[in-house]
Amino acid sequence: MALNVSAWAIRQPLPSIVIMAVLVAVGFISFTRMPITRMPNIDVPVVSVVITQFGASPIELESQVSKKVEDAVAGVEGVNHLYTVISDGIANTTIEFRLEIDTDRALNDVKDAVTRIRHDLPRGIDDPMIQRYDIVGLPILTYAAIAPGKTPEQLSFFVADVVVRKLQGLRGVGSVERIGSVEREIRVGLNPVALQGVGITALDVSRQLRGSNADLAGGRSEIVAGARTLTNLAATRIALPRGGDLRLDDIGLVSDTIAEPSTFARFNGAPVVGFSILRAKGASDVEIEKLVSTEVENIRKEHPEIELKLIDSSVTYTLGNYDAALENLFEGAVLAIVVVFLFLRDWRATIIAALTLPLSILPSFWVMNALGFSLNVVSLLAIVLSTGILVDDAIVEVENIIRHMRMGKTPYEAALEAADEIGLVVIAISLTIVAVFLPASFMASIPGQFFKQFGVTVSVQVLFSLLCARLITPMLAAYFLKSHGHEEKADGVALRAYARLLALAVRHRFATVGMGVLLFVASLAGARLLPTGFLPPPETARSTLAIELPPGSRLDETQALTDAVTNRLNRGFDIASIFVDGGKIPPLTREVSKATLTINYVPKSKRTRTQRQLEQAITRELAKIPDFRFWFVDDNAKRNLTINVTGEDSDTVANVAFELALQMRRLPQVANIVSSTALDRPELRIYPRRDLAVRLGVSTESLSETIRVATIGDVGPALARYDAGTRSVPIRVLLEEHARADRQVLEQLRVPSPRGVSVPLNALADIDFGAGPISINRYDRQRQARVEADLVGGTALSEAFAAVRKLPIVDHLPPGVRWRPGGDAEQAAALFEGFGQAMRNGLIMVYALLTVLFTSLVQPLTILLSLPLSIAGAILALLLGALPITTPVVIGILMLMGIVSKNA
Numbered sequence: 001m002a003l004n005v006s007a008w009a010i011r012q013p014l015p016s017i018v019i020m021a022v023l024v025a026v027g028f029i030s031f032t033r034m035p036i037t038r039m040p041n042i043d044v045p046v047v048s049v050v051i052t053q054f055g056a057s058p059i060e061l062e063s064q065v066s067k068k069v070e071d072a073v074a075g076v077e078g079v080n081h082l083y084t085v086i087s088d089g090i091a092n093t094t095i096e097f098r099l100e101i102d103t104d105r106a107l108n109d110v111k112d113a114v115t116r117i118r119h120d121l122p123r124g125i126d127d128p129m130i131q132r133y134d135i136v137g138l139p140i141l142t143y144a145a146i147a148p149g150k151t152p153e154q155l156s157f158f159v160a161d162v163v164v165r166k167l168q169g170l171r172g173v174g175s176v177e178r179i180g181s182v183e184r185e186i187r188v189g190l191n192p193v194a195l196q197g198v199g200i201t202a203l204d205v206s207r208q209l210r211g212s213n214a215d216l217a218g219g220r221s222e223i224v225a226g227a228r229t230l231t232n233l234a235a236t237r238i239a240l241p242r243g244g245d246l247r248l249d250d251i252g253l254v255s256d257t258i259a260e261p262s263t264f265a266r267f268n269g270a271p272v273v274g275f276s277i278l279r280a281k282g283a284s285d286v287e288i289e290k291l292v293s294t295e296v297e298n299i300r301k302e303h304p305e306i307e308l309k310l311i312d313s314s315v316t317y318t319l320g321n322y323d324a325a326l327e328n329l330f331e332g333a334v335l336a337i338v339v340v341f342l343f344l345r346d347w348r349a350t351i352i353a354a355l356t357l358p359l360s361i362l363p364s365f366w367v368m369n370a371l372g373f374s375l376n377v378v379s380l381l382a383i384v385l386s387t388g389i390l391v392d393d394a395i396v397e398v399e400n401i402i403r404h405m406r407m408g409k410t411p412y413e414a415a416l417e418a419a420d421e422i423g424l425v426v427i428a429i430s431l432t433i434v435a436v437f438l439p440a441s442f443m444a445s446i447p448g449q450f451f452k453q454f455g456v457t458v459s460v461q462v463l464f465s466l467l468c469a470r471l472i473t474p475m476l477a478a479y480f481l482k483s484h485g486h487e488e489k490a491d492g493v494a495l496r497a498y499a500r501l502l503a504l505a506v507r508h509r510f511a512t513v514g515m516g517v518l519l520f521v522a523s524l525a526g527a528r529l530l531p532t533g534f535l536p537p538p539e540t541a542r543s544t545l546a547i548e549l550p551p552g553s554r555l556d557e558t559q560a561l562t563d564a565v566t567n568r569l570n571r572g573f574d575i576a577s578i579f580v581d582g583g584k585i586p587p588l589t590r591e592v593s594k595a596t597l598t599i600n601y602v603p604k605s606k607r608t609r610t611q612r613q614l615e616q617a618i619t620r621e622l623a624k625i626p627d628f629r630f631w632f633v634d635d636n637a638k639r640n641l642t643i644n645v646t647g648e649d650s651d652t653v654a655n656v657a658f659e660l661a662l663q664m665r666r667l668p669q670v671a672n673i674v675s676s677t678a679l680d681r682p683e684l685r686i687y688p689r690r691d692l693a694v695r696l697g698v699s700t701e702s703l704s705e706t707i708r709v710a711t712i713g714d715v716g717p718a719l720a721r722y723d724a725g726t727r728s729v730p731i732r733v734l735l736e737e738h739a740r741a742d743r744q745v746l747e748q749l750r751v752p753s754p755r756g757v758s759v760p761l762n763a764l765a766d767i768d769f770g771a772g773p774i775s776i777n778r779y780d781r782q783r784q785a786r787v788e789a790d791l792v793g794g795t796a797l798s799e800a801f802a803a804v805r806k807l808p809i810v811d812h813l814p815p816g817v818r819w820r821p822g823g824d825a826e827q828a829a830a831l832f833e834g835f836g837q838a839m840r841n842g843l844i845m846v847y848a849l850l851t852v853l854f855t856s857l858v859q860p861l862t863i864l865l866s867l868p869l870s871i872a873g874a875i876l877a878l879l880l881g882a883l884p885i886t887t888p889v890v891i892g893i894l895m896l897m898g899i900v901s902k903n904a
Helices: 002-011 013-033 058-073 103-116 152-168 192-198 202-212 230-234 285-302 315-344 347-354 356-370 377-385 392-405 411-421 423-442 445-480 493-507 509-529 555-569 611-622 650-664 690-696 700-711 743-747 797-805 824-854 859-864 871-881 887-903
Strands: 046-052 079-087 090-097 129-132 141-146 173-179 184-190 216-218 221-223 237-239 245-247 252-258 264-267 273-279 307-313 542-548 575-585 589-601 629-633 641-647 670-675 680-688 720-723 728-735 750-752 758-760 765-773 776-779 782-791 818-822
Touching: 002 013, 002 411, 002 445, 013 356, 013 445, 046 058, 046 103, 058 079, 058 090, 058 103, 058 765, 058 776, 079 589, 090 103, 103 129, 141 152, 141 285, 152 173, 152 273, 152 285, 173 285, 184 192, 184 202, 202 237, 202 700, 202 720, 202 728, 230 252, 264 273, 264 555, 273 285, 285 307, 285 315, 307 575, 315 347, 315 356, 315 377, 315 392, 347 356, 347 392, 347 445, 356 377, 356 445, 377 445, 377 887, 392 411, 392 423, 392 445, 411 423, 411 445, 423 445, 423 824, 423 887, 445 824, 445 887, 493 509, 509 871, 542 555, 542 575, 542 611, 555 575, 555 589, 555 611, 589 611, 611 629, 629 670, 629 782, 641 650, 641 797, 641 824, 650 670, 650 782, 680 700, 700 728, 700 743, 700 750, 743 765, 782 797, 797 824, 818 824, 824 859, 824 887, 871 887
Parallel strands: 184 728
Antiparallel strands: 046 090, 046 129, 079 090, 079 776, 141 273, 141 307, 173 273, 184 252, 216 221, 237 245, 264 575, 542 589, 542 629, 575 589, 641 782, 641 818, 670 782, 680 765, 720 728, 750 758, 776 782
16 A cells, blocks of 8 residues: 555645645744754753751761761662762762653652651751752853942842842753852851850750741731831840840941852952853753843843853854754755756756655654754754655656656656655665664663754655655656657766676675675774774864862862962963852862863854863863862863772772872873872861760750851851841851861850850860861762873773773772763773664564565575665775764764665
């Protein structure tokens, strides 16, 4: 029945025209609605569990929170990997599930698992925040708010209260992050001598203020208890343990100030308050950019005194890829049509074949949109590369119809007979291509998400081209072609040369087969010489540079260093702008000794060096500055080379990572080697005397709370609030600044007990100074240390790892310690494994399909044997160009397999 569809379309042309018109219209509408992104949406089920405990160290959070959470969620069905990042006061556990697991189900299972252990977690933690991880990559837009007439606090409040509120609700916006903002607070700096004199603690003062500055509901009335002015707040009466009371300002200084900053922002060296936009999964970069730009323009009109300046955008690069792909598609279509005309020498036949392109491509957008695909570099590449394939079916149909017309038949008769004659061949061509590409869509892991859109897009287009070749092409030929009468077309020069070469190959068939075998063996040998990688270095005209000072460094020292770096880079590195996000490095690490610089270069047409060359020049320049570390990260916050070291014992893991980093510094292939566990920071440690504390009824939590409130203040929800009219300002109670750094003062802090008396801290605990990690990384319930590096020059990823594997430390790892590639190397390994499986499955499908179509076991083998020989040219080109095998190369080889199988 399938072979008679063409005859039906010729006899009844109107239904075929209507079908294709509807498909084209629906496809065009889908095209206008599809999101435009840089890369495919990687749909990996990921759930994050974030638990905060204000003032808790990473070591505390690891033992009391993270290990318990990991043990609880490890038993959830479908868990693939666990990643935990712990820093001051925050434990973030990310649970990655297998691809087939439903994200909503995974989210509910994780919530249930954490709920079951909630009673085992410390009472001082905030409620666990459990959510799907729907934010993709680094920010796509970053703005700076500039207002010379406003204070940093006023500008920060404007960004938080106006800008963030309006932008956060826009469709597709995953989150809006403030950068370099400061927060207003009322600070009560207590005098430790005055506190001891009246027998009250900082914790008591904080609790009393919280109780006396709360406006509570009283039925239909409101009990207004909070102070309305700073003077009233300073006059608040504080009850004393021994009876009586006194004014708050008798024991401390009350001031309206800003919270101790932990971040800062600079744009080209000038201080700003910034905000960045991160997109949600499935959202369009371009659509978000339009919505945000419109809303920002509205805010500018409402607040003309504040300048909102766009300082960084990755959407420009995304749009550049999109426009370039459409240009290439148009150029490819024109070239394909020209080639068709040169061979058919008939403008009517050329038009019929050319119509296949829009009739195949446009309906494909309907299917792509229905499957949730976006217009990205991979899906657009599939459309562009398959342009030549799409006209093949139509060319075969038209050429055979013209052959029949040269026998003296009318176009109508020729179309009927020719379409029926080669129906099986046309179907075999199309289905063979589908059989090659479709298995690549089912590759596992992250690379499989890339190939899913590529394989499905090509397959869908080929199937629509088959539909067009069976319905539209014969119908148009029957009514549009002109009769040629009886004529014989002489063979051209190329065809005669090919015939002679073919005859020679058949006469010397054993030599021909031998040459083919030698060519295949040489290809395999050549492929082994090629280095490998995941993705080639990008040319986005922007780099992300992370810097880190020694532990214990202050925020002002980080700021001074970034200013020095900015001044150096603004001289001779083709830089258009530099934006500094102080106090953070991607993706999750927040620390005052770290900062991120987003470097935008001038357009590629205005510079002579590539982005990779500029990064290497910057590396050499910054290496001249002592006492800090720096490295570049990609748009997914990853480095060129990552090695993960895991084990149960934290000290052993740290030592191995440190030694590995030390040995890697001798390798010429890598630079900027950084071990995540190489540095500790100084910290104050308190060791409770448990027996004495139990006798006095003082708990460890009371000790912790006393120290925390005295040195950094109470936690957010527990802070007293001051009504400042339009907003509620937190009241932070803590010791005077000089007292917070005085060990003797801290030792004399009074700790309340249930017996109504307070006890000096040094009577209940030993106080000492030590060192602890800034942050802790865990992988699959084990301690993890990362050793990361940048690649030097044109070094390929596989070449760098080959050098690392030869290091002595790799062959002499302590028991229980393992190392494994991470980042791009891990994805590259998954890519080649998945591609090998996809090609094997594709060959099996092609053989099975051809066996059914040709009812022969031998004939399909002659087609399949041509596939291995086809890669020789690709391998030779890569060797001559000194290029590694990366994802684009694998895509090209896959396309080559499809073309060769079609030709065969």
